[in-house]
Structure formats: structure tokens, C-alpha cells
Amino acid sequence: MELRSRRLSKDNTYYALKQKIINNDLEPGQAVNEESLATMLGVSRTPLREAIQRLENEDFLVRQPNGRLKVAPLSLKEVEEIFQIRSMLEGHIARSAARNATDKDIQKLTVMMTQIKQSFQLGEKQDFVSYGFEFHDYLSEISGLMTFEKVLNQLRDRSLRYCRYVSLHGDWNTQADEEHNDILQMIADRNEDGAEQAMREHILNSLATALERMSGIEAEVNA
Structure with a gap:
């Protein structure tokens, strides 16, 4: 049950963050960080980090050369x-x-x-x-x-x-x-x-x- 709960938490965090990007609540090119995203979504850092990694892989978030994150720009x-x-x-x-x-x-x-x-x-x-x-x-x-x-x-x-x-x-x-x-x-x-x-x-x-x-x-x- 605990494992399923963790999985739901990870998935919910991913979908919630992705929706913020799709709906332009997080604007194209906007700088973001784990602390502000965790506060916005009301989640802990662990599921957030996994959500960020998934969204980086899908090119919704971009990791800059200095290691900082930003919302992927539109082109x-x-x-x-x-x-x-x-x-x-x-x-x-x-x-x-x-x-x-x-x-x-x-x-x-x-x-x-x-x-x-x-x-x-x-x-x-x-x-x-x-x-x-x-x-x-x-x-x-x-x-x-x-x-x-x-x-x-x-x-x-x-x-x-x-x-x-x-x-x-x-x-x-x-x-x-x-x-x-x-x-x-x-x-x-x-x-x-x-x-x-x-x-x-x-x-x-x-x-x-x-x-x-x-x-x-x-x-x-x-x-």
C-alpha cells in the first residue's frame, strides 16, 4: 500500500507540474527551482525531483549549462x-x-x-x-x-x-x-x-x- 501511495505521489506531482507548464501558469523561458516548485505544488523534494527529471526528458523543462532550470521556451x-x-x-x-x-x-x-x-x-x-x-x-x-x-x-x-x-x-x-x-x-x-x-x-x-x-x-x- 505504501509503495502504491509513493507511486501515486510521484505521478500526481509529475502531472500537476506538467499541467502548470501546458496551461502557461509557468511561462515559457521562466526560471524555476526546486524550492519554489515544491511550495507551489505542496509536495516534498523527492517526488518533485523525479517529476522534474521526467519533464526534462520530455523537453518541457530545460537544464541550463549552469545547472539551473527553466521552462522550455516555445519556438x-x-x-x-x-x-x-x-x-x-x-x-x-x-x-x-x-x-x-x-x-x-x-x-x-x-x-x-x-x-x-x-x-x-x-x-x-x-x-x-x-x-x-x-x-x-x-x-x-x-x-x-x-x-x-x-x-x-x-x-x-x-x-x-x-x-x-x-x-x-x-x-x-x-x-x-x-x-x-x-x-x-x-x-x-x-x-x-x-x-x-x-x-x-x-x-x-x-x-x-x-x-x-x-x-x-x-x-x-x-x-
Whole structure:
């Protein structure tokens, strides 16, 4: 029981710290140290050190030459690579989802689409991102492409971090809202080619928004 408790403590610390980075509570490039992180999370140093090591391995935290830690910065190159890969993988996933989706799946996706629309209309930007990712995750689930899903999951949190960052610095345009609806319509119509094309365009348009927003922020900082 004690061993399981320690394992839960380690995992909880890891997930809590990772979430702080994904949500930009800890900002890109921000210097951090064990003492401040332990206080923030309300944990002891032992599980924290293991969480830090895991997040260093995943490139969410960076150890500098002087040994100090900082939150991994965001980069235009990384976001471009992540979203390009997503566009290819998720295009195939949408195609397969259009082939496999049951009427029950379409109903569930329609409920998700309602949540996406409502959050967009209410200006709840972070909820819009969360519901959008749930929509994408469910498509992966019903696609049946397990290897695609595993590879995509390795990029998921990094992609989510960029989307949350973009949302913190401005609104998504109406195009992003409409694109989810287009994808759903193609899947409901069992249009495999259309679903793949709509998904690829959606992710590449999201990339364009992210690049534009990040470039604008970078220009302001350097002005």
C-alpha cells in the first residue's frame, strides 16, 4: 500500500507540474527551482525531483549549462513541425473515422460540436481549446488506427501547450469554429476524402494562426 501511495505521489506531482507548464501558469523561458516548485505544488523534494527529471526528458523543462532550470521556451520551428505532423496523422484519422463512425459516434461528436460552438460564442477561449482537443481525441479513438493514435499522443501535450498559449494572447477566428463543423459534416456524410481534406486544412490553418500570433508577440517583446 505504501509503495502504491509513493507511486501515486510521484505521478500526481509529475502531472500537476506538467499541467502548470501546458496551461502557461509557468511561462515559457521562466526560471524555476526546486524550492519554489515544491511550495507551489505542496509536495516534498523527492517526488518533485523525479517529476522534474521526467519533464526534462520530455523537453518541457530545460537544464541550463549552469545547472539551473527553466521552462522550455516555445519556438516557431517546433510549432510548425508539430502541426505539420498532426495534419498528416489526423488527416488519415479523420478519413478512417468517416469510414468507422456509428450513428452513436455521430451523436456524441455533435454534442461535442455544440460545446465547441458555445465556448467560442461565449469567448471562453481555454474551454474552446479543451473541447476541440476532446473532439480530436474522440476521432482518434473511433478511427481504429492504434499506431497513429500512439504517435499522436506523444505530440498531444506539446500541441496543447501551444494552443493554450495562442488563446492567452488573442481570440481564435470564426474559421476555427466552422472548420470543426465541416469535419463533422464530412464524417456524418461518410465522405472519407472530404473528412481527410477538411482535417488537414483545419490543422494547417491553426498552424498559420499560431505562427502569426507568436511572431506578433515576439515582435512586441523585441520592439
